[in-house]
Amino acid sequence: PDVSLPHPPRRLPVLGDVLGVHVATPVQDSIRLARELGPIFERVVLGNRFVVVSGVDLVADLNDETRFTKHLAPAVAGLRSIGGDGLFTAYSDEPNWRKAHDLLRPAFTQAAMRTYHDTMVRVAGELLSHWRTRDRVDVSADMTKLTLETIGRTAFSYSFDSFTRTERHPFVGAMVRTLTHNQRRAVIKVPVLSDLWFRDRDRRNEQDKAYLARVIDDIVRTRRDHGVGAENDLLDIMLTAARDADPNALDEVNIRHQILTFLIAGHETTSGALSFALYYLSRDPELWERARAEIDEVWGDEPPTFERVAKARLVRRILDEALRLWPTAPGYAREALTDTEIGNGYRMRTGDWAMVLIPGLHRDPVWGENTDEFDPDRFLSAAVRSRPAQAYKPFGTGERACIGRQFALHEAMIVLGTVLQNVDVRPDPDYRLRVEERLTLMPTGFEVQVSPRAR
Ligand code: HEM
Numbered sequence: 001p002d003v004s005l006p007h008p009p010r011r012l013p014v015l016g017d018v019l020g021v022h023v024a025t026p027v028q029d030s031i032r033l034a035r036e037l038g039p040i041f042e043r044v045v046l047g048n049r050f051v052v053v054s055g056v057d058l059v060a061d062l063n064d065e066t067r068f069t070k071h072l073a074p075a076v077a078g079l080r081s082i083g084g085d086g087l088f089t090a091y092s093d094e095p096n097w098r099k100a101h102d103l104l105r106p107a108f109t110q111a112a113m114r115t116y117h118d119t120m121v122r123v124a125g126e127l128l129s130h131w132r133t134r135d136r137v138d139v140s141a142d143m144t145k146l147t148l149e150t151i152g153r154t155a156f157s158y159s160f161d162s163f164t165r166t167e168r169h170p171f172v173g174a175m176v177r178t179l180t181h182n183q184r185r186a187v188i189k190v191p192v193l194s195d196l197w198f199r200d201r202d203r204r205n206e207q208d209k210a211y212l213a214r215v216i217d218d219i220v221r222t223r224r225d226h227g228v229g230a231e232n233d234l235l236d237i238m239l240t241a242a243r244d245a246d247p248n249a250l251d252e253v254n255i256r257h258q259i260l261t262f263l264i265a266g267h268e269t270t271s272g273a274l275s276f277a278l279y280y281l282s283r284d285p286e287l288w289e290r291a292r293a294e295i296d297e298v299w300g301d302e303p304p305t306f307e308r309v310a311k312a313r314l315v316r317r318i319l320d321e322a323l324r325l326w327p328t329a330p331g332y333a334r335e336a337l338t339d340t341e342i343g344n345g346y347r348m349r350t351g352d353w354a355m356v357l358i359p360g361l362h363r364d365p366v367w368g369e370n371t372d373e374f375d376p377d378r379f380l381s382a383a384v385r386s387r388p389a390q391a392y393k394p395f396g397t398g399e400r401a402c403i404g405r406q407f408a409l410h411e412a413m414i415v416l417g418t419v420l421q422n423v424d425v426r427p428d429p430d431y432r433l434r435v436e437e438r439l440t441l442m443p444t445g446f447e448v449q450v451s452p453r454a455r
Contacts (some may be wrong), residue, residue, distance in 0.1 A: 003041040027330045036358040036435045049224045054360025060390040061342035062334040063397040070400040071335030071353040078186025085255035103248040113410045116154040122152045124418040129264045130163045131450045143271040151266035155234040174208040179439045181205045270408045274329035274440040280374045282427040292420045317376035327358040327394040
């Protein structure tokens with residue numbers, strides 16, 4: 001039988017469930033709503049209907065690849081004007097998705113991480129040098145510098161000079177503005193009024209997009225000037241395939257979409273993950289010391305070799321747990337390929353879709369009580385085995401899951417380990433975690449005092 005879904009109690013005509021809704025924090029509002037309304041609920045905002053799912057059994061159904069595929073939720077569809085049919089914003093049946101996936105997948109296996117290892121270690125070293133020159137740092141801002149630098153250099157052999165410039169690179173501002181703008185534009189659709197309201201912002205957005213296009217031009221031109229094929233990075237893989245008429249060759253326009261996609265998808269989320277992990281670590285001196293002792297044992301006082309990175313098991317659990325509480329890409333949408341049903345009787349017709357609220361899933365009762373508490377022991381093997389596999393999905397699901405998972409984990413482990421190995425941090429005791437929402441989740445206002453490790 002069809003069931004009508006729970007929804008927030010006070011519903012307004014036209015506007016819908018906007019009472020108690022904050023434009024700036026839809027994810028945190030939804031986490032609260034999931035707690036009140038249960039594992040599946042409905043929210044209607046300005047004519048858009050969202051079915052929000054966080055119960056593990058329901059999510060397991062949505063993750064079934066025979067019945068569901070990735071759906072582009074309105075906010076993600078709004079990003080097509082930036083990412084086009086690049087990997088993240090492509091529809092699964094677009095030919096360029098399969099081609100790009102097959103072409104680039106080999107560059108993201110665990111073994112391929114060896115290629116990026118030295119650059120990742122070098123950039124982590126640059127973070128340390130940067131921190132040596134100051135005693136107070138904004139963690140999220142510096143993690144963003146670091147991850148942008150890492151993806152720029154590993155994937156495109158292109159430096160944003162993140163640690164040598166005084167202001168953040170203008171790419172970051174343009175990117176954040178255009179991401180936010182295009183998502184809002186796609187969701188807030190009131191005839192005439194929207195166009196008036198957005199007029200100045202639309203103009204600014206055109207300037208931002210033109211700027212991003214110039215950065216991409218610069219990346220491609222620099223490579224053509226230096227010769228294609230010598231770097232063997234992501235850019236070379238795409239440009240040589242095009243040159244050699246490989247069956248998976250991508251056209252020029254699509255290559256540009258992929259560059260922007262990787263620059264964006266390849267750094268925001270990892271930056272947030274690192275910032276959350278450092279937030280929890282910095283507030284727990286006992287955990288900090290245990291993690292540091294592990295790094296001393298498995299890395300010694302040298303930068304890590306490739307093989308030693310993954311040996312820091314506690315550091316990995318800290319990252320896993322940070323991504324449980326704050327999966328920095330907080331949702332993904334699934335669309336029915338056929339008329340079907342999820343859970344105990346919620347019917348979906350072909351084309352119907354639902355949002356998986358990942359932070360909600362990660363607080364499902366299978367995680368026990370106190371799901372808001374940070375506890376890396378949840379990722380000890382016995383505990384992992386005791387839970388359904390579908391309970392933890394920070395990197396999405398199925399074929400359209402994150403291609404950069406190994407990349408993000410390898411990079412983040414190097415950075416956390418390097419910080420533990422070399423630096424003491426002192427957080428502001430009055431700071432309480434505040435989470436900013438854009439496309440991703442990110443701690444905001446999180447500053448720490450840094451000093452060289454006391455030996
Ligand atoms: C897709 C999360 C890091 C590139 C995704 C998806 C999630 C995700 C949840 C699926 C989205 C959906 O189904 O709509 C994360 C998290 C990261 C991270 C939490 C860091 C902690 C990275 C990195 C890269 C990357 C480092 C690149 C170097 C991509 C791409 C896709 C994707 C290209 C689209 C894949 C496809 O649809 O074929 N990511 N990601 N991500 N991610 Fe990541």
